[in-house]
Amino acid sequence: MSGFSSRTDFPRTWNRLARALAERKARGEPLVDLTESNPTRVGLPQPAPELLATSEAFTYAPEPQGLLTAREAVATHLASRGVTVSPAHLILSASTSEAYGWLFKLLCEPGDNVLVPAPSYPLFEYLARLEGVEIRPYRLPRAHGFGLDVEEVAAARDARSRAVLVINPGNPTGHYLHEGELAALAKVCADTGMALISDEVFSDFAWDTEPERVSTVAGRSLPMLTFSLSGLSKVAGLPGLKLGWTHVGGPEAVRDEALARLEWVADAFLSVGTPVQQALPALLAHAPRFQAALLRRVKENRRRLLAARPSEATWDVVPAHGGWSAVLRIPREPGEEATCLALLEAGLVVQPGYFYDFAGGAFLVLSLLPPADVFESALGPLVRTLAQGA
Ligand SMILES: Cc1ncc(COP(=O)(O)O)c(C=O)c1O
Known part of the structure; x- marks a missing residue:
């Protein structure tokens, strides 16, 4: 039409x-x-609804990256999982879905592509398409327990691939990224200039322990630009509150450039509501x-x-x-x-x-x-x- x-x-x-x-x-x-x-x-279990009714709920003093108190709450949440990050390297969005849109705007010209795992949750095709970006699937081989095989990533890449997307653990396959897989992936990314987008919305939901498991790429020293995504939707079971976060990592210069650009993107939308940001410390405590x-x-x-x-x-x-x-x-x-x-x-x-x-x-x-x-x-x-x- x-x-x-x-x-x-x-x-x-x-x-x-x-x-x-x-x-x-x-x-x-x-x-x-x-x-x-x-x-x-x-x-x-859900938190007490009164948590959202703070006395400052109607005050509007937006910060593009998200209120500092809210970003500090995310850093505290990650610290409780043994991960040290600076609130300055966090950006809040209304959801991880929105964060994907922002990252595709940040990284891709129209017609560029991102590599996405298959099988996986069927969301990325639509989010990418809405940004004029293509997706190129890389297979998670069943023989490898649906885990990441770097050869498949390398085979899916072409000259217009800007990022690799990893769902850790996979949805619905429930396989976590392992240290060896991350090391091999980091090398491909660093050699080819691709960023790593790591979707960690389910990473707190491990059923067992595995010695080689990577729970998050946040707070690691990796040779490429990395984005680690999560949010209230899964972490606290509160998808209706609309708050997600992205941790930006990687070599300092490129990381700071990404943060400065993302701040502009976030400023254009200012999409996270004030009450949920103010309540975030209490929501994450729940x-x-x-x-x-x-x-x-x-x-x-x-x-x-x-x-x-x-x-x-x-x-x-x-x-x-x-x-x-x-x-x-x-x-x-x-x-x-x-x-x-x-x-x-x-x-x-x-x-x-x-x-x-x-x-x-x-x-x-x-x-x-x-x-x-x-x-x-x-x-x-x-x-x-x-x-x-x-
Ligand atoms: C792997 C994965 N990432 C992201 C999302 C979207 O989460 P959000 O509600 O934060 O947009 C989902 C939703 O189910 C998901 O399964």
């Missing part, structure tokens, strides 16, 4: 699964939703309570899922180390869509792997967030339907 930019020409057709789900909902038939990923809807409850929930649901799997099953739970999801590998026949439709018939909603750009087999993605009784009620129909080969 003329008169609109091609950047907003998104496909709006419904796939078969979306149509079948809408029909089932319209018929009022019961459903157990194993795609629920909204932490405010699953009975996890985060450990939320995280402990979420981790108990997710680990227990995963344990039940593994226990429910019959030993002769033709499907498996993909090994992972953290996050909010479980990935099932299912037989290629009848495959993802037919299995999702059969599960829908049995009253369960799950996501097909193609939603996350999985390759090399058929996969399903389940949220581990639902309350234990809800999750438990799904396991019988799940196991029965998968046993029937859909």
Whole structure:
């Protein structure tokens, strides 16, 4: 259609699964939703609402990078995880999604590209496109537990690649970056002039310990420009409050230039509300309570899922180390869509792997967030339907 930019020409057709789900909902038939990923809807602890009502809530004295008290609260939060950063190297935005947009503006000319992992959460394609930026996927090989393989990154790169995006841990694959992988990636970035954008929104949600695990790239001395992203959305389970943060690191001169430019970008929007910035110290003080409850929930649901799997099953739970999801590998026949439709018939909603750009087999993605009784009620129909080969 003329008169609109091609950047907003998104496909709006419904796939078969979306149509079948809408029909089932319209018929009022019961459903157990194993795609629920909204932490405010699953009975996890929330902070006292009074926290947002500070006496200064209506005062407007914006700072483009975010109020210093708020940035200091982020630095304190990171310090509690053993990471030392300066508040001067932090920039607040309304969300990590917005921060991606700012970073693409900072790093890319229209037509440049960023390298993004596949499989991963299907967000970056849209955010990049809105900035006139292209994405080039690099595969996370299943043989490598869906971990980063630097050869794949190097193979995906071309002369217009400006940054590599790493989701640490992967969503939905739950694989953390390891020290050796980061060292190899840093070399490729430094040799080719690419920045590293590290999405660490799930990094506080580890299920176990791994000796070689990298939890964040913030506060490290790396040879390339690095951006480490997180926010209240996952860290405190408060996506509706709209506050994310980006830590900028790397060699001093280029880091300071990036910060100065990002300050201009942030100043053009001033998008973070004052009350949430003022309440940030108290909101982050609540985060450990939320995280402990979420981790108990997710680990227990995963344990039940593994226990429910019959030993002769033709499907498996993909090994992972953290996050909010479980990935099932299912037989290629009848495959993802037919299995999702059969599960829908049995009253369960799950996501097909193609939603996350999985390759090399058929996969399903389940949220581990639902309350234990809800999750438990799904396991019988799940196991029965998968046993029937859909
Ligand atoms: C890996 C990843 N990064 C970023 C986001 C977006 O988070 P925000 O609410 O801060 O924009 C999501 C949302 O689920 C996500 O899964």
